[in-house]
Amino acid sequence: MKLSGAEIVCESLLKEGVEIVFGLPGGAVLPLYGAMANYPKLRHVLVRHEQAASMAADGYARATGRVGVCSATSGPGATNLVTGIATAQMDSVPIVAITGQVPRGAIGRDAFQETDVTGITLPITKHNFLVMEVEDVAPAIKEAFHIASTGRPGPVLVDIPKDVLLDLRTEFVWPDMPNLPGYHPPGAAPARQVAQAAELINRARRPVILAGHGVLISQAYRELIELAEKAQIPVITTLLGISSIPTAHVLNMGMPGMHGMAYNNLAIDQADLLIGLGMRFDDRVTGRLRDFAPNAQVVHIDVDASELDKNVKATVPVVGDLKQVLNQLIPLVQPTVHLDWIRRLDELKAQHPSLYIRESEELLPQYVLNRLSEVAGGDCIVVTGVGQHQMWAAQHCKFKEPNTLITSGGLGSMGYEVPAALGARMGRPDKTVWSVAGDGGFQMTMCDLATAVENNVDIKFAILNNQSLGMVKQMQDVFYDREYYAVEYSGNPDFVKLAAAYGIEGMRVTRKEEVDDAVRHAMEVSGPVIIDFVVKSDEQVYPWIPAGESVHEMIEEQPARGGPY
Amino acid sequence: MVQPANKGEQSASGPEQHTIIALVEDKPGVLTRVASMFRRRGFNIASLAVGRSERAGLSRMTFVVNGDMETIKQVTRQLDKLIDVIEVSDISTHQVVARELALIKVTTTPSSRGEIMQFAELFDANIVDVSTSSLVIEITGGEQKVNSLEGLLRPFGITEMVRTGLVAMVRGQESGIDLENLGIPPSANGLIRMDSGI
Numbered sequence: 001m002k003l004s005g006a007e008i009v010c011e012s013l014l015k016e017g018v019e020i021v022f023g024l025p026g027g028a029v030l031p032l033y034g035a036m037a038n039y040p041k042l043r044h045v046l047v048r049h050e051q052a053a054s055m056a057a058d059g060y061a062r063a064t065g066r067v068g069v070c071s072a073t074s075g076p077g078a079t080n081l082v083t084g085i086a087t088a089q090m091d092s093v094p095i096v097a098i099t100g101q102v103p104r105g106a107i108g109r110d111a112f113q114e115t116d117v118t119g120i121t122l123p124i125t126k127h128n129f130l131v132m133e134v135e136d137v138a139p140a141i142k143e144a145f146h147i148a149s150t151g152r153p154g155p156v157l158v159d160i161p162k163d164v165l166l167d168l169r170t171e172f173v174w175p176d177m178p179n180l181p182g183y184h185p186p187g188a189a190p191a192r193q194v195a196q197a198a199e200l201i202n203r204a205r206r207p208v209i210l211a212g213h214g215v216l217i218s219q220a221y222r223e224l225i226e227l228a229e230k231a232q233i234p235v236i237t238t239l240l241g242i243s244s245i246p247t248a249h250v251l252n253m254g255m256p257g258m259h260g261m262a263y264n265n266l267a268i269d270q271a272d273l274l275i276g277l278g279m280r281f282d283d284r285v286t287g288r289l290r291d292f293a294p295n296a297q298v299v300h301i302d303v304d305a306s307e308l309d310k311n312v313k314a315t316v317p318v319v320g321d322l323k324q325v326l327n328q329l330i331p332l333v334q335p336t337v338h339l340d341w342i343r344r345l346d347e348l349k350a351q352h353p354s355l356y357i358r359e360s361e362e363l364l365p366q367y368v369l370n371r372l373s374e375v376a377g378g379d380c381i382v383v384t385g386v387g388q389h390q391m392w393a394a395q396h397c398k399f400k401e402p403n404t405l406i407t408s409g410g411l412g413s414m415g416y417e418v419p420a421a422l423g424a425r426m427g428r429p430d431k432t433v434w435s436v437a438g439d440g441g442f443q444m445t446m447c448d449l450a451t452a453v454e455n456n457v458d459i460k461f462a463i464l465n466n467q468s469l470g471m472v473k474q475m476q477d478v479f480y481d482r483e484y485y486a487v488e489y490s491g492n493p494d495f496v497k498l499a500a501a502y503g504i505e506g507m508r509v510t511r512k513e514e515v516d517d518a519v520r521h522a523m524e525v526s527g528p529v530i531i532d533f534v535v536k537s538d539e540q541v542y543p544w545i546p547a548g549e550s551v552h553e554m555i556e557e558q559p560a561r562g563g564p565y
Numbered sequence: 566m567v568q569p570a571n572k573g574e575q576s577a578s579g580p581e582q583h584t585i586i587a588l589v590e591d592k593p594g595v596l597t598r599v600a601s602m603f604r605r606r607g608f609n610i611a612s613l614a615v616g617r618s619e620r621a622g623l624s625r626m627t628f629v630v631n632g633d634m635e636t637i638k639q640v641t642r643q644l645d646k647l648i649d650v651i652e653v654s655d656i657s658t659h660q661v662v663a664r665e666l667a668l669i670k671v672t673t674t675p676s677s678r679g680e681i682m683q684f685a686e687l688f689d690a691n692i693v694d695v696s697t698s699s700l701v702i703e704i705t706g707g708e709q710k711v712n713s714l715e716g717l718l719r720p721f722g723i724t725e726m727v728r729t730g731l732v733a734m735v736r737g738q739e740s741g742i743d744l745e746n747l748g749i750p751p752s753a754n755g756l757i758r759m760d761s762g763i
Binding site for chain 1: 646
């Protein structure tokens with residue numbers, strides 16, 4: 001039976017096991033929507049803004065480990081997807097974006113709603129396709145999913161002109177294999193490299209593991225713990241590596257870097273070996289490269305060869321799938337106890353208690369997140385936006401299971417918290433999902449509260465409302481002599497009334513005593529809830545290594561009078 | 566044996582010229598992907614030549630890139646990461662045949678024409694166009710050879726010059742990129758076919 005290009009897209013998505021497509025229709029993509037109407041197994045979730053579609057697909061992918069799918073029309077529909085696509089690219093998240101394009105004959109003529117979306121997304125996708133023949137539709141989608149989900153995952157965009165979607169000339173033929181002669185994601189690593197890595201680990205006296213997103217992506221959580229326990233190596237988790245090992249694990253030290261624990265930065269400074277697992281030595285982790293880990297050799301294991309030696313030169317670079325490499329490596333690692341080193345780190349922790357929340361009558365954002373995590377029980381999924389609240393969540397929330405902190409690390413996309421929570425909850429309806437938002441980011445994407453309400457997606461929104469762009473304000477406080485400019489929000493809506501406008505429950509919390517009950521109540525209510533936590537507005541995030549500086553310039557606590565200088 | 570880490574420092578070796586060859590799928594947009602990667606990562610291409618390979622559906626690219634070893638390593642890895650790039654090889658340390666072609670238009674006078682033609686002859690270059698006041702010389706050779714002739718002709722007045730950039734191939738039996746070893750079937754073809762190719 002001959003099918004249209006649009007029907008072939010739907011058949012292909014079903015072959016890939018897709019259940020949900022986040023999107024918003026428009027002229028060029030209409031044939032696809034016409035077809036989807038006849039595929040009830042594909043649930044289309046209609047968003048209010050295409051940015052929510054790509055970010056919901058991202059949240060869905062991070063929460064489930066499966067490929068998230070979004071769709072939009074040509075032109076503005078496609079360009080609105082861009083921030084979500086770039087977010088997924090920076091954080092190695094598998095999403096497939098399907099966009100309608102103007103008909104082939106109109107391409108290049110500046111037609112209505114025409115944009116060169118494959119050109120626009122070229123540097124922010126793992127790969128993209130412009131499908132110019134209907135017989136190429138199924139192979140393109142097969143390859144898109146394969147590329148998105150294997151190796152180092154990432155976003156793939158498939159742009160299909162309207163007349164290709166309407167083309168009724170072919171049958172649906174699903175290829176057995178993707179035809180990608182230039183694409184070979186690595187598996188196990190060469191034995192010699194693994195042996196060299198083991199040699200360094202066995203010789204090390206002050207080793208630390210830096211566990212990144214790769215641990216979660218390759219599902220190497222068990223192996224991470226096995227390696228750490230076998231040789232008693234402390235584990236420092238990057239922002240995206242958080243939840244790869246339970247917070248409560250005795251060897252888990254938490255986050256390093258700009259707003260990481262002071263003792264972790266000192267540990268890295270004193271370490272004689274860094275074992276980087278599925279992480280990329282981002283500048284937020286390293287600070288000034290010249291001063292980063294001056295005493296350490298480096299074992300760096302990553303599936304993406306181009307990450308090795310990119311920022312930090314590896315003594316032993318190892319290319320491979322992390323789970324497989326760790327399974328090769330663990331038998332070669334000798335059981336040991338780095339007693340002196342662990343003792344030294346305990347001293348550092350005692351001398352630099354970075355997680356201390358001071359006594360205060362005021363509602364401190366750190367306190368809110370600490371209590372929220374405690375009351376929610378640590379087995380919920382926390383989705384954050386970007387800024388101070390994100391760092392406090394990374395510092396103060398506790399995690400028990402993999403993939404339970406979902407946050408835009410690399411791109412740092414404010415507004416991520418609303419749509420990503422939508423995707424996460426739709427992918428994991430068995431989990432409580434807390435969207436920890438800033439009042440700034442929340443207002444970037446809050447139009448998609450409507451999508452949550454419409455689909456009864458049970459998200460608990462905790463807005464840490466300081467009526468400002470707190471992280472920027474913090475930087476202006478310190479680096480611009482408290483010349484606050486364009487950071488204060490005096491026209492915020494009443495978020496409780498906003499909740500009411502959407503027909504959901506809203507609460508306002510202004511005092512410490514109310515926090516636990518509000519969190520508890522939100523979790524008892526079925527359906528979305530907004531809690532507006534009106535927090536102390538000039539609270540700042542510490543510890544802090546200012547951008548481009550090193551552990552030697554680390555500021556551990558908020559100075560009494562605001563700025564540290 | 567493992568070497569001590571040398572983090573974040575530029576390697577001791579200064580910038581050098583490397584010849585990198587790549588086998589890529591002959592599809593629309595491949596050149597854009599490659600060029601975009603170079604631009605975005607701030608790598609410096611001295612020359613780039615692209616053309617069909619011995620296998621239908623595949624093209625070969627030859628890059629001459631300036632950079633220290635660390636940079637060149639990043640260049641090859643970033644190239645290799647592109648889905649349409651099948652194989653990349655830095656052939657700088659191999660015995661290679663490397664050639665480029667240049668067309669050089671030189672101003673002539675009745676008194677200089679003879680000398681210019683002598684230079685051309687010395688370099689095995691061809692005179693491909695003659696007018697009363699100019700010559701177009703076609704020269705093929707390694708970069709140094711072309712540079713030398715260019716240098717000799719400059720005092721006469723070069724009014725126009727075009728160089729193709731280097732194409733390179735490893736000498737002898739050895740291959741920079743071996744299709745058979747890569748397991749690429751003879752029919753390897755791009756997904757999206759357009760007549761224009763790259």
